[in-house]
Amino acid sequence: MAKNDLSKRDGFTSKFGIIAAATGSAIGLGNIWKFPYIAGENGGGAFIIIYLVFIILIGVPVMMSEFIIGRKAKQNVFGAFKQLTSHGFWKIIGIMGVLAAFLILSFYGTVASWTIEYLILAFKNSFSGKSADELATMFDTFSQGAIKPVIWQILFMALTAYIVIGGIKKGIEKYTKILMPMLLVIIIYLDITAITLKGGVEGFRFLFYPNFSLITSESIIDALGHAFFTLSLGMGVLITYASYFQKDTNITNTSISVAGADTIIALLAGLAIFPAVFAFNAEPAAGPGLVFMTLPNIFELMPGGYIFSILFFLLLAVAALTSSISIMEVVVAFVSEEKNISRKKATIFTAIAITITGILCTLSIGPLSHIKIAEYNIFDIFDILASNILLPLGGMLISIFIGWKMKKHIITDELSNYGTIQLKFVKLFIFLVRYLAPIAISFVFVHGLWDILIN
Numbered sequence: 001m002a003k004n005d006l007s008k009r010d011g012f013t014s015k016f017g018i019i020a021a022a023t024g025s026a027i028g029l030g031n032i033w034k035f036p037y038i039a040g041e042n043g044g045g046a047f048i049i050i051y052l053v054f055i056i057l058i059g060v061p062v063m064m065s066e067f068i069i070g071r072k073a074k075q076n077v078f079g080a081f082k083q084l085t086s087h088g089f090w091k092i093i094g095i096m097g098v099l100a101a102f103l104i105l106s107f108y109g110t111v112a113s114w115t116i117e118y119l120i121l122a123f124k125n126s127f128s129g130k131s132a133d134e135l136a137t138m139f140d141t142f143s144q145g146a147i148k149p150v151i152w153q154i155l156f157m158a159l160t161a162y163i164v165i166g167g168i169k170k171g172i173e174k175y176t177k178i179l180m181p182m183l184l185v186i187i188i189y190l191d192i193t194a195i196t197l198k199g200g201v202e203g204f205r206f207l208f209y210p211n212f213s214l215i216t217s218e219s220i221i222d223a224l225g226h227a228f229f230t231l232s233l234g235m236g237v238l239i240t241y242a243s244y245f246q247k248d249t250n251i252t253n254t255s256i257s258v259a260g261a262d263t264i265i266a267l268l269a270g271l272a273i274f275p276a277v278f279a280f281n282a283e284p285a286a287g288p289g290l291v292f293m294t295l296p297n298i299f300e301l302m303p304g305g306y307i308f309s310i311l312f313f314l315l316l317a318v319a320a321l322t323s324s325i326s327i328m329e330v331v332v333a334f335v336s337e338e339k340n341i342s343r344k345k346a347t348i349f350t351a352i353a354i355t356i357t358g359i360l361c362t363l364s365i366g367p368l369s370h371i372k373i374a375e376y377n378i379f380d381i382f383d384i385l386a387s388n389i390l391l392p393l394g395g396m397l398i399s400i401f402i403g404w405k406m407k408k409h410i411i412t413d414e415l416s417n418y419g420t421i422q423l424k425f426v427k428l429f430i431f432l433v434r435y436l437a438p439i440a441i442s443f444v445f446v447h448g449l450w451d452i453l454i455n
């Protein structure tokens, strides 16, 4: 038996489990850490509307496309395109996916290490009695250091690798079912406390009042890139997960549920953060540290804040873990399949390599912050390359594959579960994947590349 025999991969035990795993991949640091900070940098309301339009018109159809490909082929991203087409060109989706996964997990590990530190600080009750300025300084001092962030990053990557080696599906299924709803409850509690803050209304307004004059072409690129990032699209994660879908999984409904849950968590996170930003006179465009600087202010004020701060950072770390597992899986599947080495060796090799590039990202906040291309440090460059270029490009190719290459009857078979459910939006779906998604994404892609070249 080949070392990487596909039949040996463990499967999901329930329909809910698969959806939980896809949701677990989608909901992560992207929702709670990245969404608020890029919404803040891009002026709030108008950016959010553009982001929502991208989620609905491009994100959901591309997600459906990944699900169709994965369930039809029943393989990871490489095997899938090998099976569905004889043309070698489509392999490029897998290769770009591996590169994107590598870059994303590098900076994801940096932010995950911040989460671990904040979990420890929450345990030690270190936020208590600190002013907003002191909390901001606390974040800067820690994140610009060299030792602690790197140690936490190594720990996080080791944990991710350990779960990936040990059979990820059962673990993910067991934990996401309980932990994701818990995360939702805590965020709602944070929201309630945040909105009642003095100045809270201003945050609400920032989040929902669209001021389109603040939108630049870069904001549009950020919005599309983030739609892909937050839904885990464009690099084959959801193709792999869909290979475990059951015959009766409803692809359209699942896509809408995953995208809906993901969007709700992001908006609720924004609703907790921006009222606090304004109430405590913080800067909405504070960048990647935004969440870590603002939320502790709210914990200090809310009843039971000590316990909730611990729970929040614990759940955030878990949400990061369920996403990072899915990212590492893409690289591991590639390494073990292409090099025909065991899953365990492939994971260890992958984890070590990503930890090394990840440490560069972590150090680029502090000791290596002088290394820049234009105004961007290594951390930003990895993010821009992956989120704004590789993921949209991968998504564009996936939608072209479904819109132009896949036989129509396969699409209708997959969407209707071989005629057992009524087809509702097939024409609209085909239009979106054939025309709208590729055109809109190529626009963003060209701009992304242009931005990098002229900067």
Ligand code: PFF
Residues within 6 Å of the ligand: 025, 026, 027, 028, 029, 030, 031, 104, 228, 229, 230, 231, 232, 233, 235, 237, 323, 324, 326, 327
């Ligand atoms: N969707 C994850 C988040 O929002 O945190 C990040 C992510 C996971 C991106 C998996 C890409 C991916 F393939």
